[in-house]
Amino acid sequence: MNIQDIIVAKVEEAIKSIYNKEIETVELQATRKEFEGDITVVIFPMLRTIKGNPQHIGEEIGAYLVANVAEIAKFNVVKGFLNLVISDAFFVDFFNSIKKEKHYGYQSPAPGSKAVMVEYSSPNTNKPLHLGHIRNNLLGYSVAEILQASGRKVYKTQIINDRGIHICKSMLAWQKFGNGETPQSTGLKGDKLVGNYYVAFDKAYKAQIEEMIANGIDKKVAEKEAPLLLEAQEMLRKWEAGNQEVVNLWKTMNGWVYEGFNETYKNLGVDFDQLYYESDTYLLGKDVVADGLQRGVFFKKEDGSVWIDLTDEDLDEKIVLRADGTAVYMTQDIGTAIQRIKDYPDVGGLVYTVGNEQDYHFKVLFLILKKLGFDWADNLYHLSYGMVDLPSGKMKSREGTVVDADDLIIEMSRTAEEISSELGKLDGFSNKGRQQLYKTIGLGALKYYILKVDPKKRILFDPKESIDFQGNTGPFIQYTYARIQSILRKADFDYAQPIDNNYHLHEKERELIKQLQLFPEVIQNAASNFSPALIANYVYDLVKEFNSFYQNVSILGAENTSEKITRVQLSKKVSEIIADALSLLGITVPERM
Structure with a gap:
């Protein structure tokens, strides 16, 4: 049971003990920065059940919690908000429990759980990949990695439009x-x-x-x-x-x-x-349509074409077979979805990474599959995303005005070189090492800039802005990782032993551990919402918290051995979470920068 669950249970117990009342829910939130505390119990919703002064109620519940919950050190009440201070020992125990855990926050698939298939890329074979394909690929790949980290077995696939x-x-x-x-x-x-x-x-x-x-x-x-x-x-x-x-x-x-x-x-x-x-696959689905026609899922018009009536679902009629018996894209997609489940019987859901211009198509596809009676049709998701624009405007493939994916990757590397040279960041690297680092920084910048935005939003992509070494960018996060590796290389003492349970945490150490605690929940939320942006924004917050820690406490120059050991261990774990979070976005981290 985590600390939030413990607090909820004990607040319910306190209300029963003090007021002989029962409440439906206990509302918790993170304590605001300007007040002392870690977790806040909101008193106001309780007033529907408990009559009285919220300040007095908060103080009575707070006193009960301090007396009955070892993890709660003290409390304060501010205008109906009960702020609880969690003991240092709780945070130290937590950190000791995760510090050697590889890929902390990742889950393994539960026995017998269904897999998910994620489709992305799916290009036409008449042109190279372009900037729009890059967003598609990065989103699909990242969502697949996040789903896997959340405890799902994942198959990555694409359908190549080769005819x-x-x-x-x-x-x-x-x-x-x-x-x-x-x-x-x-x-x-x-x-x-x-x-x-x-x-x-x-x-x-x-x-x-x-x-x-x-x-x-x-x-x-x-x-x-x-x-x-x-x-x-x-x-x-x-x-x-x-x-x-x-x-x-x-x-x-x-x-x-x-x-x-x-x-x-x-x-x-x-x-x-x-x-x-x-x-x-282009001939798949015709037999399914024939079967659905017999079962009344579809109907035939006078010209012989076959349709489905979705007007009851606030949609319209949709053709699934032309009058001459040839398939339309919808027919193929019906057949391909069914074929995939046949090919991978352990798959219980499909994710389609396709631009938002196809929103209607996928609403119809998913409804048809449900009406055909497939139980897995409840687990279909359209990972819809907005277009990517450049300052120069919209791209057109047939006119040859697209931003070629290969050219953009090369440009990102060159931009990284140009900005790094201006800042003098890479002195002391060999030429080969620099070229590799430019590529790592450039790709990291590209991926982070695209993935930090909610998938549904349209993006204006600016290569130079993405390679800023300050702010919410890939290079800023990569630079923090490299900074920590430098600290670890300089740590010439054994820092592996557990932190003493009586260790008194500095405020910045406490805040950093609280940020680490959030990672497993962020992975699950990102998986549930099919949103790499949640991972990107989490790792940015973690890096900001670490940089505040770095600027406010001495790490290698700490006054005593316990502080040195604790702060180096904390730095090491933060760097591991940075690397793991970025890997979920498909971004690699440099050891030096």
Whole structure:
């Protein structure tokens, strides 16, 4: 039982003993900084049950708690708030119990508990990953890590959108304009090479439209009947029919893209347990629709198309099968979700990391799966997120105005180098060591800046602002970790023994331990809310608390051995929590900085 549970139980016991009354709930909160205390019992809600002066009631309950709870050293009452001072011995015992615990706050999966599958990235194979994909990948990967730390078994997955008209556009442009170019012959990453041809298609297609309009053809007709578009549509039909030449080209160009993606994922520090491909899943779901039609979940319109009526759920009617019997995206997503549960029977829920423009799609998908009777459909979550903007404005893939993920990673490293050089932070590093550190700082800055924001909010990303060594940034937190490692290297004495139970804590030591106590609860809250921002803001608060501790007490120069041992141990544990919290965000920490 934690201290909060003990206090709640004893407050209820006090009210029964003193007033012979029972109350439904006891409200606790952290004591405000300007008052002495650690935990505050709010008296006002009790006045519905206990009549009297809140000051007097607080004093009576406080006296009872001090007499009956060993962990409570003293109390004070301020305007109906009972502030409890927890004993130093309690905090020392707590710290001794966690100081050697590896990954304190992490939980292991309970026997028989259901796993969760987290989907993220899921790119198209006609262009490289861009800034929007970076937010998607960082969110999905971090949520997967947080869920795992909270005690869930997790599978990381993506579905690669490797088929369709957009893929054929890149293929056709390469056929027409590529002159046999390959990643090897050009020195370009495969995803970049293919992306160039997606842009080339759009340019040539627009030129054809302009020419047709100049010849008196209506713009809408020109857009539908431009020869290049018709050729791309024909190529898609050939692919669906299994034309060997088209399929071979598709395999070759997708292979180039996958090699490029893998390099980006490696540089970004994300990975996957299972890959799904739309070319394998796009026919899934049709049999489910047929079954649902028989059971009355779906209905057929006069033209033969199949729909679901969700008007009772304040939504509208949604098509799940076209009149010609072909699937829509919703059909595929229904079939893919079911297939994933078949592939991983221990999975009891799915998390989809997809931008907020798809909010409606996922509401419909989840409702359909519930109406089809799948019990796991209650555990589906759309990790919806806002767009990422840059000071230069919105990105457009087909026009080639995207912020390329690889270029951004390199730019972050360069920005870290530029700012570090200005501050003179990295004197004494070898050239190789500096380059590695620039990458660590740059990526840490990028990831932290994106993940500290609530996923649902839109972000304006400023690379230079993200690499500030002061304030709520990744480099500031990394720098604090490196500072602690410097302290530990200088500690030339044995500081491993337990802290004496009679040790009198300095106010700053007490505040630091209280901050450490919060970490397990923060992990659980972040997992429940699918929000890396809760971890990011916790670790920032921890770092601020440590820096206040560092500035107000002497660590290695402490007056006596007990203080030295306690403060070095505290510093070490703080650095471990920093490293663990940042690892949940996919951020690595430098030993020197």
